[in-house]
Amino acid sequence: MAGVRGRLAPYLMILPGGLWLAAFFLVPIVLMVSLSLQTGNLIDGFQQTLHWRNYTDGLSTYGDKFVRSLWYGLVATVACIVIAYPAAYWIAFRGGRAKSTYLFLLLLPYFVSFILRTVSWKLVLTDNGPILGPLRDHGVLPEGFHVLDTGVAVVSGLAYNFLPFMVLPIYVALERIDPRVVEAAYDLYASRAQAFLRVILPLSLPGVFAGVIMTFVPVSSDYVNAEVLGGPQNTMIGNVIQTEYFNNSAYPTASALSFALMAILLVGIFAYARTLGTQDVLEAAGR
Amino acid sequence: MSQFDPAFLRGLTRPRLARSSAGGPARRDVLRLMGAAGAGLALSACGVKGQGGKEKVSQSDVEKYWAGKAKNGRLNWANWPGYMQDDRETIKAFEKETGVKVTYKEVIQEMGPWFGKIQAPLAAGQSIGFDLMVMTNGIQLEQCRQLGYLAPLDLSKLPNFQANAGPSFKNPSYDPGNAFTVPYESGVTGIAYNTKYVKEEITSIAQLFDPKYKGKVGMMGDSQELGNFGMFLLGIDPEKSTKADWEKAAAKLREQRDKGIVRKYYSQDYVDAVSKGDVWMTMAWSGDVYSLTSPDVKFVVPREGGTIWTDNLCVPKTAENPVDALTLMDWLFVPENNAPLTEFINYMPPIPATQKLIARKAEQAGGADKKDLTRLSTSPLIFPSQADLARLRHYRRLTQAEETEYQKIFEPISKGS
16 A cells, blocks of 8 residues: 555656646647648638648748847847846855845846836937937937947847846856855965856856846847837847737747747757756756 | 665665566656647647628627617726827716716727737637727728627617718728728828928828938838838729739838838837937828927828728627617717817817817917817818818728738738848
């Protein structure tokens, strides 16, 4: 009796999580894959026809939007690393007793709605607004110069909006580093630069890895920043998917584009993890 | 000396193969089974049954819908921002006169997203939380008509509409016989330009395509607004257009975009852009220019033509208070009730008699009010002449097959494809 109950325990333990995954991940994914191969419309209904042309048509019409989305994702993610790492480093090692306060201040803007924050940038960057207006009036900038409706505005908006997802994981990784390890490095005649490159940076790489995942994926899928801050040459695939779903009710096309985006991102993540060597990173952190 | 039993240490490093095979499926197999269940779902997910063909209603359909329904004294109204006085003057007057309590929400920003929001509950026969909504004629309204998402109107309960609506606003091409809608306000899509930057008079759509204004032109992202302007430019009547016409218009619009003439494709946010000078010239809606843009901005109906669109009052099929909705619809067609609304909204009212009321009020008013009301009652943007109306065209009514083609042709333009 005790033996039987003991043997069933692992499967019972896996049941809630498994059901959750089945209901909220597996079923939606399967339905979306099925929908992406259907034809039809709201009026006449949708029929399963294994219509692979939803993918080929979508990719041929909007292929460059995929490329642009990934490129914007890459640039914004790198920008986030460049901004976030020094900030997290300073808070973790120089913040002292006020670390929590500094973290809170860093995160404070993000308590405001995502869309409101993005629209606020539109007000700041308008051509005759508080920043660019005076610069142009005094001849510092050429007539016709503008930031709004350009790729720079979109990438800046993306980096700004997703910065916390890079700062927090890096901060946590840095915070976890035992100060005595760094002290030991100095004792062994390491310079500050050497101590950083050989001790602190390797130990914080798991945080960077996590931050990259949590930034690159949502950034590449975003549709707000390009809509608010960009022009027609800055459209991202997220804008197209949103339009097809909500404006056109073209569910098969939208599903095909969504699934294609998901597949591309998954391949990218696996390649990234393999290249960076997640296990090695974690082992280095644990060593 | 180890603090652990050596047998325990050996157990950590040696897999229990025998126990696994004897004890039933391994964990890995459980996950595999869940995957198999998911795969089974794929076969059953074979599409959605068609729901179309409900746009034709008979008198018995109307009677069947309204049978047994009574006034509840409550009304939930969904509308666009800026379509009601800030102090809700008109709503308060209605509540006072009829006793119906109105909850008013400005939740409609664009037709596409609004349709996306209400489609699922309506398809499921559930309330959308509103009894009355304002929808622009076009693709989404047509979809609602065909899918049976709207209550068929009992025109015998709308006597003021019958008596006071202008002939141009009755029996519209997009809703024959006013089967499902009555007009709320109408507007014109034309050109707005900022006279601080544009030093010539703007009269033609061709000027939106002028390389002289490269990077300073705004167009609308909505595919029907954009498509109509492309067709006007080519001398095509949008209401009579064909697929070949759409392709010609689309080619012209792509050329405009690829030359860098268009800075951005807007929805209503062109108001800020043209007021601030981000763009100098843009497609625009008449009432926005009349009341929302800076004084430097002028509006013209291009000589090639402009689009007239109508925002319509309609009742979702699943409304909880449809009779109260009907009461409000008809109440708004009393000229004295419509006039304050038109004074605030500054779009085109469906009641010609409103013009006389506002003109009379202007005569009696003094100072700034007199000036404002005189401007309003004499403005061709609010009360267009017959000659003006003759140059205006609606969007083309599209069958489902045509809509798919139309969207495939025009939708990618504002997306850069």
